[in-house]
Amino acid sequence: MRFLVDLHTHTIACQHAYSTIKEYIEAADDQGIAMFATTDHGPDLEDGCHRWHFGNLRSLPHIIDKIALLRGAECNIRADGSVDLPDYFLKRLDIVLAGFHESLPPTTEAEHTQILLKLIASGRVDVLTHLGNPTYPIDYRAVLTCAKEHNVAIELNGSSGINTRHGSHPNCVTIAKLAHELGNVIALGSDAHSCYRLGDFREIESVLEEAGIGYENIINTSPTKVLDFLESRGHQPIESLRSFFTPF
Ligand SMILES: [Zn+2]
Ligand SMILES: [Zn+2]
Structure with missing residues (x-):
């Protein structure tokens, strides 16, 4: 089965990414991607976007040349279990991702776990x-159990272990197996930093194969599944996308 949605991409709004929205739209058409989320880095990263970038994403249409676009962010997680965008900006987004990045110096497994538990519970x-x-x-089990309880999705990342975060692969297999066991919602993201990597899920496919799990809990198999998940998280329905993906 093809994955029709890519939930994690970066544009030239960050200096270490290399494509525009228009280039991603063209690539989506070529790759058979029906929907993608633009999720540039939050302000804590050295070349992250100013908060106004996220506040003004509403200037982008949700449908461009028959491709669906979700307006999002990949926030940086802070030591206190918060993220680097105020709630006012988070509430204006269709999808909010967050991860550990260079803006947070690593400490211990116990501390990273506590930070994530707090972040998940914050909603x-x-x-x-x-x-x-x-x-x-x-602690994968503690984090995934808490994420399941709070309906927060676990990402499988298409760039980890490929051109960044080396050594991730065996951990991702462990996470995939555990997410399957616990019934977590799984979200796939290429983490493309150029349009040429949009929808590149080859690394994820290999993780899934090694983990020996199917696609049951993966929302990227259909745009409607993604919209259902986001609404279940409390986001307002995106009417234009709902009607676009509802067959007459
Ligand atoms: Zn990231
Ligand atoms: Zn990213």
């Missing part, structure tokens, strides 16, 4: 990104 974040990063070890 601010829809998807936790690249949890398999060996730089930030965590």
Whole structure:
């Protein structure tokens, strides 16, 4: 089965990414991606976006050339279990991802785990990104159990172990198996930093195969599943996308 949705991409709004929204739209058409989320880095990262970037994402249409666009962010997790965008901005987004990045110096497994438990319980974040990063070890069972309880999705990341976060692969297999066992919602993101990687799920496919699990809990198999998940998280329905993906 093809994955029709990519929930994690970066644009030239961050200097270490290299494509525009328009280029991603063209790539989506080429790749058979029906929907993608634009999720640039939050302000705590050295070349992250200013908070106004996220406040003004509403200037982008939800449908461009028959491709659906979700307006999102990949926030940086802070030591106190918060993220680097105020609630006012988070509430304006269709999807909020968050992950550990260079803005937070790593400490201990126990501390990283506590930070995530606090973040999950805060309700601010829809998807936790690249949890398999060996730089930030965590207690997978504690984090995934809490995420299940609070309906927060666990990401499988298409770039981890490929051009960044080396050593992630075995951790991602462990996470995939555990997410399957616990029944977590799983969200796939290419984490593309150029349009040429949009919808590139090859690393994720290999993780899924190694973990020996199917696609049951993966929301990327249909745009409607993604919209259902986001509404179940308390986001307002996006009427234009609902009607776009509802067959007459
Ligand atoms: Zn990230
Ligand atoms: Zn990213």
